Amino acid sequence: MSKKIVQIPLGSQHISLLEPVKFKFSCENEKIIDVDSDVGFVHRGIERACTTKFKYDKIAYVVARVCGLCAITHSLTYTMSAESLLEGEVSMKAKYLRVLMVELDRIHSHMLCLSHVSENAGYEALFMQIMGDREPIMNLQEKISGNRVQFDYIDIGGVNRDISLSVEDDIKVSLKELRGKIEDLINEFENNYTLSLRFKGIGALSLKEAQEFNALGPIARAAGLVTDVRSESNDLPYSEIGFKIVTSSGGDIYARNMVRLHEILNSITMCENIVSGIPEGEIKTKFKGKPNGEALFRLEAPRGELMYYVKGSSKPMLDRLRIKTPTFASIPAFVEIFKGQEYANAPAILASFDPCMSCTAK
Amino acid sequence: MKINKIEVTLQNVVEKITKFYDPTTTHFLTLNGVAIDETKTEIQWIFADYMKLNDNTVFYVVVDQEDVVPSIVEVIPSAIMSQREVVDMFGIEVQNSAKGLYLDEDSLQKPLSGGCTL
Amino acid sequence: MSSQFIKAFTNLFKKPQTTTYPQDAIERTENYRGLIEYTENECIYCLKCEKACPPGAILFVPCEDPVPNDKNKKSLKYEYNPWLCIYCTECIRACPKAELALTQSDKKPQIGVKGDRVNSEWTILEQLKKGV
Amino acid sequence: MFDLKKYRKKSPWILHYNAGSCNGCDIEILASLAPKYDLERFGVLNTGNPKQSDVFLVTGPVTFRSRERLVELYTQMPSPKVVIAVGSCTCSGGVFRDMYNVEDGIDNYIPVDVYVPGCASSPELIIDGVVKALEILEQKSKEIELPKKLFGTIKEEEGVLNLREMALSVAQKSEQINAQKSEQNEN
Missing domain, CATH: 1.10.287 (Helix Hairpins)
Structure with a gap:
């Protein structure tokens, strides 16, 4: 067969793509040789609005709308960077409650990604099953914060709502049930041919490439790169609640699924530890002053490292707010993974990245 | 988190970053711009170490609107996206970086630069 | 393999996961964040909620209908747009008389159709507010 | 209000487009198709093809780059068609109102029949919205x-x-x- 280069577009509206993103694949016969991406469909201009429209104490609600899936991580990272420029101390209880919400959010985000991966493998039943198993977590989030997706739970000084005893019991019960289900899922993802053999060796990223292209989050950890911001900062009490870094090797879709599944198990352990040991204290403390100076904060979102840069000069409006989102930084790594793969695998590989375009474009 | 700020110039920034950057221990976070006044902009290259507590390194340089910022894609391939973003947001030229990552022709141009008012 | 069969068999006798929503109401959790409710008699017109609202879904629009009185000196009328509200409860935390003047109920907001005051009519209200 | 028998015969297919939302409403649309809320018991199917769809679910305040796609998808759908704006930002811009790259709600571009509030709209509200949209769809097809x-x-x-x-x-x-x-x- 002669070599012929074909351009195949994917997106911006496509059945297997939840996100408005356009990829243009240059394919040589069936093989992808180059990828061009257009990620600007969701650009709204949040960074500018945060410095011209909203005061510093409202920004936590605005940046939560950068991304619905990691909303809590966005508002938490912003809040913590703003708090480091103000005078005051967050109580230990508020810190524990913040971590609890972040980890619950990570569980449901990873489960959503896994359900997408199984849907793209042609396993519709498992998609439905994981989406069904995810509902108790959504329910817990609603019980704690009052809403299923956009929590608006974190504010400067602490958290907005206290947790009641009955909710703590609910969390224990639901997480215990979920643990059993995730263990079954691990078995399924390891042994089912549709999910394991189909995905082994596909969309692989080597450790060297991961370092060269600065891959982040589960993609990097699946390639064997030991990086997790949760152990790179001591502002949140991660070391006290049993956090472990989950890594794998191989860097293919199968390894990414495994990393996500084991991270869910680790998050469940952490949530259980938090619920059984929430310290006493206030949920909100007063912070004084206006943000002055520069602060840079990183936090591990479900998709990788999230960074906020805040600059203020003692005014209610900030001078600059910079958001670096995980998907945005990983796009060069995505492009590298696509090269050399079969076009037929493109949707499955894309789903395994768990891309978030609303994060990317802001 | 702690920030180590290192001042550089437009001429030696690529050299300094090449010397500093080791892909096995450090990763590049982002290229950031901060508008200082109507014409001056501070450009920052932000790095962080893997598995080290609170360690961020920031190289910074203050540039004018007409200056051309050198590209570091040769050293760090993943910088391409944030370079294109800075071109769009601040209207500052970066070597080998095209316009139009986010903004269309009829939307507000260089929205984050100091001279931009609605 | 056998465990899967056992699971499939036991699933036959389980309650279905699906809620029969439009027929039976969904049980609300205690903390559900629903519509913002306003009591005009209790309001002291400090306009704190209007300033606090991130999207600007609460407006006190000057009009002629309520005659100016002690509390409401500028004859303002409370307007609320449930299709703009993001239900963040920031207004209630800002309200000095929370639980009396401004409360968050557990009622779900109404579905809008054509003719409801959603977007273009709201823009007119915003212009009215800015014009003063 | 709910006469299920009337709708049981029909199977409206939905088309979903994200015109710049935060993904919150998108995952809630997915959740409402998943087992717990299960819109599919009304015959609702999610398709990726505008030419086979009756109901257009839009999320997000229209951004500059998604304007043409939105109008294009709307015009490609056969009538009778119903447009549902899911979420506060789709109805009126929500928290993104007045940002520089945002067009404050989709009804500046295409006619909207049903406005679903909420940020993010819960599956419960989305089901309400779809049921309402089915009423309107019935009425529209009668008018034709x-x-x-x-x-x-x-x-x-x-x-x-x-x-x-x-x-x-x-x-x-x-x-x-x-x-x-x-x-x-x-x-």
Whole structure:
């Protein structure tokens, strides 16, 4: 067969793509040789609005709308960077409650990604099953914060709502049930041919490439790169609640699924530890002053490292707010993974990245 | 988190970053711009170490609107996206970086630069 | 393999996961964040909620209908747009008389159709507010 | 309010487009198709093809780059079609109102029939919105059938084809129908 280069577009509206993103694949016969991406469909201009429209104490609600899936991580990272420029101390209880919400959010985000991966493998039943198993977590989030997706739970000084005893019991019960289900899922993802053999060796990223292209989050950890911001900062009490870094090797879709599944198990352990040991204290403390100076904060979102840069000069409006989102930084790594793969695998590989375009474009 | 700020110039920034950057221990976070006044902009290259507590390194340089910022894609391939973003947001030229990552022709141009008012 | 069969068999006798929503109401959790409710008699017109609202879904629009009185000196009328509200409860935390003047109920907001005051009519209200 | 039997026969297919939302409403749409809320028991199917869809679910305040796609998708759908704006930012811009790259709600570009509030809209509200949209879809398809029916009855009664009289009577009848409708609306 002669070599012929074909351009195949994917997106911006496509059945297997939840996100408005356009990829243009240059394919040589069936093989992808180059990828061009257009990620600007969701650009709204949040960074500018945060410095011209909203005061510093409202920004936590605005940046939560950068991304619905990691909303809590966005508002938490912003809040913590703003708090480091103000005078005051967050109580230990508020810190524990913040971590609890972040980890619950990570569980449901990873489960959503896994359900997408199984849907793209042609396993519709498992998609439905994981989406069904995810509902108790959504329910817990609603019980704690009052809403299923956009929590608006974190504010400067602490958290907005206290947790009641009955909710703590609910969390224990639901997480215990979920643990059993995730263990079954691990078995399924390891042994089912549709999910394991189909995905082994596909969309692989080597450790060297991961370092060269600065891959982040589960993609990097699946390639064997030991990086997790949760152990790179001591502002949140991660070391006290049993956090472990989950890594794998191989860097293919199968390894990414495994990393996500084991991270869910680790998050469940952490949530259980938090619920059984929430310290006493206030949920909100007063912070004084206006943000002055520069602060840079990183936090591990479900998709990788999230960074906020805040600059203020003692005014209610900030001078600059910079958001670096995980998907945005990983796009060069995505492009590298696509090269050399079969076009037929493109949707499955894309789903395994768990891309978030609303994060990317802001 | 702690920030180590290192001042550089437009001429030696690529050299300094090449010397500093080791892909096995450090990763590049982002290229950031901060508008200082109507014409001056501070450009920052932000790095962080893997598995080290609170360690961020920031190289910074203050540039004018007409200056051309050198590209570091040769050293760090993943910088391409944030370079294109800075071109769009601040209207500052970066070597080998095209316009139009986010903004269309009829939307507000260089929205984050100091001279931009609605 | 056998465990899967056992699971499939036991699933036959389980309650279905699906809620029969439009027929039976969904049980609300205690903390559900629903519509913002306003009591005009209790309001002291400090306009704190209007300033606090991130999207600007609460407006006190000057009009002629309520005659100016002690509390409401500028004859303002409370307007609320449930299709703009993001239900963040920031207004209630800002309200000095929370639980009396401004409360968050557990009622779900109404579905809008054509003719409801959603977007273009709201823009007119915003212009009215800015014009003063 | 809910007459399920009426809808059981129909199977409206939905098309989903993200015009710049934060993904919150998108995952809630997915959740409402998943087992717990299961919109599929009304016959609702998520398709990626505008040419087979009846209901257009849009999330997000229209950003500059998604404007053309939104209008294009709307025009590609066959009528009768219903547009549902899911989420506060789709209805009126929400928290993104007045940002520089945002067009404050999709009804500046395409006609919207149902506005679903909430940030993010819970599956419960999305189901309410879809049920409401099905009512409107029913009504719209009846309206499309209307002129044909009127022509048919005239032909049977008179046996002669008089175009002018037919047109006049159609006008009268549609006036009557409009008057009835406005009465109903007032009630």
